[in-house]
Amino acid sequence: MAVSSSLSSIHISPRTPKTPRAERLEDGEEDVELELLGEDERYRATQDLDGTDGQAMEAATSKQPISAKDKRSMVLLCVLYLIQGVPLGLALGSVPFLLKEHLSYSQLATFALSSYPYSLKLLWSPIVDSVFFKSVGRRKSWIVPMQFIVGTLMLYISLNVQKLLDDPGNNVGELTFIFTLLVSLSATQDIAVDGWALTLLSQDCLSYASTCQTIGLNTGFFASFTVFLAFNSEAFAAKWGVPHLTLSAYLRFWSIVCYAVTLWLLFFKKEDKEPATEADMSIKGVYKTIWTICKLKHVQLLIVMHLFAKVGFAANDAATSLKMVEKGFKREDLAIAVLIDFPFQIIGGWLAARWSRGDRPLRPWIYAFWPRLGFGLVATLIVYWFPKPPISMGFFAFLVFHTVLSSFASTVQFVGISAFHTRVSDPLIGGTYMTLLNTFTNMGGTWPKWFILKGVDLFSVATCKVSDAGVDIAVKAAECVSDHGKALCKDINGTCVTETDGYYVVSALCMVFGVIFLVAYIIPTARKLQALPTSAWRVKMS
Template sequence: MNAVLLVPSQQAPDKYSIKTAPAYSIGLLLSLYLAQGLPVGFLTQALPAILRKNNVSLAAIGGFGLLMAPWALKFLWAPVVDRYFSPQWGQSRSWIIPTQFLTILLLVVISFLEPGALASPVILLSFFIVLFLINLMGATQDIATDGLAVRLLQTLQQHWGNAVQVLGSRLGFIFGGGAVLLLLDLWSWQVVFLLLTGFVVLNSLPILLFREPVWPQQIQVDGVQAAAKSNFQLKKWRKFFAVEFAYFWHNPQMQAWLLVLLTFKLGDSLSGAMVKPMMVDMGFSLANIGLMASMLGSVASVMGALLAAWLMKYMARSTALWWFNLLQILSFLLYAILAWQFEHGYIVVAWQVYCVNAIEQFAGAMALVAMLTLIMDYSRKQQAGSDFTFQVSVLAVTGGGVHIVSGIVAEYWGYSIHFGFCVLLAVLCLWPIFRWRKVSIH
């Protein structure tokens, strides 16, 4: 792989990128986000229910949040993805195609697992390692895909681009999460995972056929010089990192925005980790959780993403973030009410659970579209992948941290207090958004 360094450029995008951005690029990005959303959908939507069904403790289920570590730490290698690639393959394709190929191989490996053997510590650890590698591939691909999105989409297309990101990932949740749970009641584990693998292959075809343009900010350098530059940076990685991301704390507005990133996912991650285990404990089958919760919820999130993209044509982005986040907090309160009914012996009707789950997914998608659009706004074109990835990684670090302890909180306090605490935490996290809006105005 030849090395290519990026430098800022004042040149306009070339004719090819402008020509392909509006329609073709949206379809391409949809296929990419869907392809990486399929395994992530399994990890976030299906895996907690499968583990709980096999009598894994809530604390251990929460501990599986460590699987998301690559998503939280991907900013560490994002500059490498942004800078080093094969000119023949293209800046983004150089990373997307190999990571997709490895993901497909790992999914084939998972298809040979016997889920009934998860009680064995050795099998469970092996399962964890393979899932971790899938997340590592997905996180690396996401860096390249996000960079491609920032470079392809013009300012007026960004909110639709982020709606497509949420749409693709949520469709991945439908098929990788809900459909997997549903089909596991009908077919064998191996057949279901080979079908999932085939779906990933199908959605990898558009990037194979895509002819990526040469972006105006690329400058190819001699391989020897590039290697020397790389070694120099590795020796002074700490200094390089500080220079690379100093942009995010160089003035009061960016410092306020960084605080928003640090707190935005706390309530959502703490709440979401225990939703599927609570449904299992309420007596819902994996098929019902897959069909009515994961799939219906994902459909609701797609609707929320599209509505958010439309509303943001008429709303200030900071206003959208504020109100969409408030709507999501309301859904946490509804979960707390359902949990209280369940723990106190009251009848919990199935449609109530499904509706609350749909409301939470709907509101969460709206808030995510607003957040991702703002993240794109704060990403510099010349290092789009690094900036976008750094911001998303901040969300993942804090969100993943509370995910890990969510099972301990729920097991110790019970579901109702757990979700009530999520409401309180999310309300407190509104203050950084208020502060950032105030600083931005001034």
């Protein structure tokens, strides 16, 4: 259930984390520029250090205590990512659940397009990296206005959301547009926070930037998804004696929080000025740099890996929760299961950050693939054998146990790959470089979603049986597996009978592809990429 995204200011001259061994680059990569490094770093990056010395350097680094300044910076990063996670939790989580009772999977696929800007932010990240007010700060110039507009938009939605939800079938386009705009603003804020994370934390604590992202982003996401769904349920409110929380009231609360944090940033948090550089930091210059980065052979390998890495468990991420609710699993029970899981995600994020500090930062990311694929298979079987409600306490405990383990593996992957991106990104164009790498990570989890939801309808074979004068008449339905399709069948006094559920077909196709791609491409490519020296990821900026 975790969301992938990309990743704040000590005064630095452009530096890079050191790799234990600077191996000779392949075909044409020998001339990768090292001029962004300081003299000492340039010397060390070009030395052929032996493995023992490299391990000793990593061990010494890992033992250094975290400074008070780094701790304050981590808290700030968590808060900024929290604000970013709230609209994402709405667009990717709770709103689709609220709409599911009235829309087909194909209509939900249309609303799923609202999450795409988060994966396409690379298109405007050079503008965020290049245009700013020196008096405000390079990153605050974007974070402050974006958060203010997000707060204003959430306030606007709170005043109009009930009207849209009363007739969602005729308002899918408007709902998609509004939440696409909300996600776009959050994505722009994310670009600036990504760049700030590279300089806000000290070099030794860079791997914890992804941990801050995990804590903040997931906290905001879960608050808007599972926590909101629980308190939005009238049954949950009546059972536990808590007030019923409407979407309108929830949005108003977070708009106030957004305003408060933005004002604090504007008046009480000073952003350190970054050192002047002769590099071309114009919009055109940064776009050229992106193209130069994309031409690096190892970056192309990484892009291909990211675009298809998540296909194996895409069906589980996109449709399993919806299918469980369709089978009778209550939204508030789902919320409780994920709330129990949340502390384990934090622990997983912290451990993954520590595991990613050595000379093989992608190791936890690779290892977590197998359990994620396995848990995806188990989730499919859970949906297939889901008991008729009410479910027993034993089965609920099993669901919680499965959710905890599955989310732990997901968090380990998310933090591991984010730590690797932080490690290789050039601080001089931090926001753009991080966004470039994370764009393809996010796109790998986003682009399959539309096809998954469409595929559930496409591969489903359903029959609506209507009794007429004691004779059963079979009427083919376009889709008869969602609440919407069942309602249409019910309107003609029929009973929905699903002969083939497309969910299982799509899940099988995704998992088979995931296993083949993991063994044939991901594992050998990831090992090759993490063996490269950090200097190989730098390019010359004219």
